[in-house]
Amino acid sequence: MTADVHAHTSYSDGSGIPLMVDAAEAAGLDAVGFADHCSLSEAWRDERLLWNRNFDRTHERRREALALAADRTDLTLYDAVEMDYEPGLEPAIEAFLDDADFDYALGSVHYVAGKQVFPFESFADASDAERRAFVDDYYDAVVSLVESELFDVLAHVDLVENHPALRGLTTDAHRERVAAACADSRTVPEINAGRAGDRGEFDLFHPTEPFLEAFRERGVRFVVGTDSHDPEDFGDRAPRLERYLAEAGIEPLPVEAVLGDSDGGFPPAAESGPSEAP
Template structure:
C-alpha cells in the first residue's frame, strides 16, 4: 500500500520526517509528497500563494535534498511530487515548471471557480439554484480541461465540490460521464482521496455515483490520503485499504512507479 498524496511543511502540512514516520507506523510501502504549488501571476492567486506558501517552484530543490536524506534513513519509498492548481490560462507556465523541475509525478487539482474556492460554503450560500448549478458546470469544464491538457499524472479529488453543502449533490451523471470519457482517453489517472472520508461529512472522492461511472469507462484509479498532519495518515490509509477491498479495486501507481497498491 502506497499513499501518493500527502503534504509537508513545504506547503500547508507538517515536517517531512514526521510524515514519513507516520507512513512507516501505518505500515505503508511508500509515501508521496505532493506539496501545493501555484505558478499563476495574476493578483489573486499571487496573494493566496503568499498567504499559504504554495510556492514549491521556489523551494522544490531544497525539499528534494530533504527527501533524499530521508530515503537513506527509512526503508520505504519516498516520492518527490507536486500538486498544482490548474487554470487553463496557466498551462504554459505549468508546463515550463514541470519540465524544469522533473518531479516523479505531478498532481493537478481544481480548487477554484471564478476566483472562489469551491470548498468555502459562504461563497455560494446566497446564490440561487441556477447560479449554483452554473458553478458546478464551470467546475467540470475546468476539470475536463485539466485532463485534456495532459500536464498531470493524477487528477486530485475530482469532485471536490462535494465537500461544500451548497454545491453538494448538484453534479449529474452527464458531468461524470464527460469527465470519465476524458480520463479514458488520457494518461491522467483520478485518485481515490480520503481527505474528508473520516470527517463528519464522510465524503470520499470520487463519490459512489462518480466512481461507478469511472468503472463503467474502465478508468483506473490511484490513492491518496491527502494528509497534512501525521495523526491523519494512519486512519486514512487504513480506510483506503478497506475501501479498495470493498470495491474490488487495485490502485495503480502514477506514471508506473512500481508495484500496485
C-alpha cells in the same frame, strides 16, 4: 494499500517531513508521495506570498529534504506536486513541470472563475443558479485539466461534492464527460480519502459512488491518495481506504504507473552492514 500518492508537508499546508514520514511508516505504507500544493496563479499572487504558498520557489529545497529523509526510513519517498490547474495557464504549468522534473504531478481544480471551492462559507449567499453555474465551471476545468495531458494524476475529481452547498449538483453529464476524457488520457484519476472542513463531518472518498461507476464502466483505473496533512491522518485514512478498496473490489494501479520517465523517487538507503575491509 501499500503506496500513497498524495500527502503534504510543511512545504505547503502539511506537517514537518520527519513527522509525516514516521507516521506513514507506522501506518504500514511502503511508499508515500509528497505532493505539496503549487500554484502559478497570477490572481492569487499576493495571497500566495502572504500565506507562504510558494512551492514553485521552494520545491528544490524540499527535494534535498526528501533525499535526507529517505536515508532515515524504510519507505520509498516520491517527490511529487499537487499543481493547481487553471484554464489558460497551460503553457506556464508545462514549462514549470518540465523544469522542476518531479517524479509525477497531480492536477487539481481548487478554484475556478476566480472563486475557490472552499471554505464552506464561500457559497453561503449564492443562489441555486449560481451554485449550479459554479459546478458547471468546475467540471469544465476538470475536463480541460485531463485533456491538457499535463498531469499524471487527476486529484479528487468531485471535490465539489465535499462542500455542503455544492453537494448533489454533480450531474450524469458531468460524470460522463470527465470519465470519457480520462478514458482517452494518460491522466489517472485518484481515489482520495481527504475530507475538507471539520473532521468527522464527512466520510466520503472521491470519486463518490455514481462517479466511481462511470469510470469503471470505461475501464478507467485509479491510484490511491490519503491526502494526509497531519501525521495522524495516515493512521486514520490508510485503513479506511484499504477497507473501501476491498469492499468496492478495486485493485489500484501501482505508483509505477504514473512515474513516467522518473527514476523512481528516493528509495530507502541500502541496508548498511559492517563496512567491508579494503
